[in-house]
Amino acid sequence: MKRITVIIPFLNEESVLEKMYERLTLLADSCCDYRFDFLFVNDGSTDQSLPIILGLKAFDDRISVVDLSRNYGKEIAMLAGFDHAQGDAAVVIDSDLQQPPELIKEMIVWWEKGYEDVYAVRKERKGERFLKKWTSAFYYRILQKASKTNIYPNAGDFRLLDRKAVEALKTIREQERYTKGLYSWIGFKKKELFYNADERAGGTTKWRFSSLFHLAMNGVTSYTTLPLKITTIIGGIVSIAAFLYMMIVLVQTLLLGADVSGYPSLMIGILFLGGLQLISLGIIGEYLGRVFNETKKRPLYFIDTYYESKSPLSKKEK
Numbered sequence: 301m302k303r304i305t306v307i308i309p310f311l312n313e314e315s316v317l318e319k320m321y322e323r324l325t326l327l328a329d330s331c332c333d334y335r336f337d338f339l340f341v342n343d344g345s346t347d348q349s350l351p352i353i354l355g356l357k358a359f360d361d362r363i364s365v366v367d368l369s370r371n372y373g374k375e376i377a378m379l380a381g382f383d384h385a386q387g388d389a390a391v392v393i394d395s396d397l398q399q400p401p402e403l404i405k406e407m408i409v410w411w412e413k414g415y416e417d418v419y420a421v422r423k424e425r426k427g428e429r430f431l432k433k434w435t436s437a438f439y440y441r442i443l444q445k446a447s448k449t450n451i452y453p454n455a456g457d458f459r460l461l462d463r464k465a466v467e468a469l470k471t472i473r474e475q476e477r478y479t480k481g482l483y484s485w486i487g488f489k490k491k492e493l494f495y496n497a498d499e500r501a502g503g504t505t506k507w508r509f510s511s512l513f514h515l516a517m518n519g520v521t522s523y524t525t526l527p528l529k530i531t532t533i534i535g536g537i538v539s540i541a542a543f544l545y546m547m548i549v550l551v552q553t554l555l556l557g558a559d560v561s562g563y564p565s566l567m568i569g570i571l572f573l574g575g576l577q578l579i580s581l582g583i584i585g586e587y588l589g590r591v592f593n594e595t596k597k598r599p600l601y602f603i604d605t606y607y608e609s610k611s612p613l614s615k616k617e618k
């Protein structure tokens with residue numbers, strides 16, 4: 301019998317984990333000819349989330365828990381999930397019930413038809429502030445234009461991945477992960493499903509603006525070097541303009557003689573160019589920083605404890 305591992309990364313979700321578990325068991329009991337197991341990845345929660353999950357695990361051996369040594373962020377937590385998933389397919393789902401677990405049934409149907417990456421696209425975003433919706437729409441438009449990889453704006457991490465795709469993702473050990481882009485980068489046959497996102501079942505969003513900004517930067521820097529090219533182009537344009545201006549000044553000086561005026565244009569030139577130089581240095585720095593981080597080749601995460609499922613569902617079966 302084929303197995304499906306549901307990967308649920310969580311950070312401080314004490315108010316929703318039980319509800320999440322209930323919905324998942326309902327699904328597993330009502331669905332299809334597959335065995336489900338639930339792989340919870342604790343991404344450094346500081347509340348009662350871990351004890352709650354371990355409590356559930358005591359009664360349900362389909363649950364296994366990877367307890368990371370600290371908070372690494374959802375991207376890394378998901379990777380830890382892929383590393384430990386044992387199923388023939390893996391489903392990644394948020395713990396906050398914004399994504400309906402029932403959709404997994406439909407994903408499985410498409411998986412059976414041979415699709416290796418069945419991803420869910422959000423139709424509307426309930427309970428999200430206007431600013432977040434708008435910035436995210438704008439960001440994906442830009443990213444899509446700038447990078448050669450297709451990144452589907454409203455497709456998140458909620459998806460079913462065939463073992464082949466999971467293995468592919470596992471081989472990519474980038475420090476600064478941007479999994480959303482990796483899904484399309486690895487290829488495989490993809491199928492798109494739609495769903496309406498619900499509001500969080502409890503708790504609050506874990507994204508701070510700063511972390512979103514960081515993720516957004518990762519998205520750009522790991523998929524395109526366009527910003528570097530743009531700085532080159534701007535540099536070229538400014539140089540040409542400066543050259544033309546030099547000619548004008550030269551001719552003027554030769555014909556009319558030198559006078560000491562020109563302080564404003566001098567200042568404007570210096571400040572404008574100084575600004576441009578700093579911006580391009582910053583852009584180079586962003587890339588360089590990432591190169592630096594990758595060359596350190598540090599392990600991507602450490603595990604505090606791995607509470608493996610002891611049921612016959614575990615490795616032995618393979």
Ligand code: UDP
Pocket residue numbers: 309310311312313343371372373374377393394395396398504505506507
């Ligand atoms: N999450 C995580 N580590 C983090 C941040 C978030 O494991 O550092 C989990 C979180 O518990 C949830 C999922 O990632 O299960 C999505 O987070 P959230 O709902 O806060 O994001 P949003 O839906 O607001 O984009």
Ligand code: MG
Pocket residue numbers: 394396398500505
């Ligand atoms: Mg959420």
